[in-house]
Amino acid sequence: MSSQTVHPGTGIPARRKQSAKGSQRHIDPGAEIGLDALAGHAGYAVRRFQLWIFQDFIRTLAAVDIKPTQYSVLTVIGANPGLSQMAVAKRLGIERARLVHLLDSLERRRLVKRVQSATDRRSHALHLTAQGQESLRKFKRLAAEHERHVSDKIGKENRERLLQILSCFT
Amino acid sequence: MSSQTVHPGTGIPARRKQSAKGSQRHIDPGAEIGLDALAGHAGYAVRRFQLWIFQDFIRTLAAVDIKPTQYSVLTVIGANPGLSQMAVAKRLGIERARLVHLLDSLERRRLVKRVQSATDRRSHALHLTAQGQESLRKFKRLAAEHERHVSDKIGKENRERLLQILSCFT
DNA sequence: GAACAATTGTTGTCGTCAACAACAATCTTT
DNA sequence: AAAGATTGTTGTTGACGACAACAATTGTTC
Numbered sequence A, B: 001m002s003s004q005t006v007h008p009g010t011g012i013p014a015r016r017k018q019s020a021k022g023s024q025r026h027i028d029p030g031a032e033i034g035l036d037a038l039a040g041h042a043g044y045a046v047r048r049f050q051l052w053i054f055q056d057f058i059r060t061l062a063a064v065d066i067k068p069t070q071y072s073v074l075t076v077i078g079a080n081p082g083l084s085q086m087a088v089a090k091r092l093g094i095e096r097a098r099l100v101h102l103l104d105s106l107e108r109r110r111l112v113k114r115v116q117s118a119t120d121r122r123s124h125a126l127h128l129t130a131q132g133q134e135s136l137r138k139f140k141r142l143a144a145e146h147e148r149h150v151s152d153k154i155g156k157e158n159r160e161r162l163l164q165i166l167s168c169f170t
Numbered sequence C: 001g002a003a004c005a006a007t008t009g010t011t012g013t014c015g016t017c018a019a020c021a022a023c024a025a026t027c028t029t030t
Numbered sequence D: 001a002a003a004g005a006t007t008g009t010t011g012t013t014g015a016c017g018a019c020a021a022c023a024a025t026t027g028t029t030c
Helices: A036-040 A042-060 A068-079 A085-092 A096-108 A130-154 A156-165 B036-040 B042-060 B068-079 B085-092 B096-108 B130-154 B156-169
Strands: A112-116 A124-128 B112-116 B124-128
Touching: A036 B068, A036 B130, A042 A068, A042 A130, A042 B042, A042 B068, A042 B130, A042 B156, A068 A085, A068 A096, A068 A112, A068 A124, A068 A130, A068 B036, A068 B042, A085 A096, A085 A124, A096 A112, A124 A130, A130 A156, A130 B036, A130 B042, A130 B156, A156 B042, A156 B156, B042 B068, B042 B130, B068 B085, B068 B096, B068 B112, B068 B124, B068 B130, B085 B096, B085 B124, B096 B112, B124 B130, B130 B156
Parallel strands: none
Antiparallel strands: A112 A124, B112 B124
């Protein structure tokens, strides 16, 4: 029962608990609680960061009611008009079943249109409407503002370093 | 209509589309599709990375049937025995309503026990069982193996840089 | 000390999301 | 032409975050 003071991988000693069982009354909760091995796990840090970054994105683009997934779909279609739903789904790593509902919503808002493909009558060629192209430019300006929030939070150079480290996943 | 060729923040030019509308037949899907501004967004990269890292964690710890959230709860309780549910929830950023079900599951598996607090009869003091402490040591070994997978994927030094950049979120 | 407000654990609902499975229409292969 | 694969669609399931309500208990205020 002494192996949980230090965890393998990183040499970070576990913060010693100041309360074996009692005396957590009147203590500001969530202030002096050690994470032990968790502090050395990339997954935990990334999860917390992703939560923060998505919340900020949603808040920054709340006025136009565009969420991260919708933004990614619009951006890819805008850069590659004529793509099929399958191609978009694979490129963005979302299921084609889910993309159906996303496109339904975007099509109802007149941002995207499904055009019958000339070469494959099973698939739809995806395009932005004129309104969609105009709106996307506005979305990109707001997204750039969100990205500045990220820079303010972790630092401009750290943000670029992060993008470089994770470039193999995009 | 020229603002989407280059996005602000990074100097990465948008990959020019090679297919205005046709000729995506017989093309390996998801191979030559540009992301445009998406490549410069930290949120997108982080989301893809988190997906990968969680899948690897779940796969690596599949034999013991422990998922990331469960592991985080066990680790925090192991390092801070006697904590209340509220304190654990706040520390990990999960809702106390959700922690109830997590603890129900962990208690059924005899890894955690809820002890009536001596100082506050509303709250429960959380402890690992003897079996829970033993199991957690095994979980940590497997989690360290998962962390090695991360190092293999993005590089050992990049992983440590990442942890340092995101340390303000842990 | 009694009344009121705040906290803790619990239960429930709602909306989002990933992971599947099944299906009809269509394309490809043999 | 027949068999198999692909595309879009619909549906289900389970995990998850957010939120509201509630009983029991504690803290605060008069």
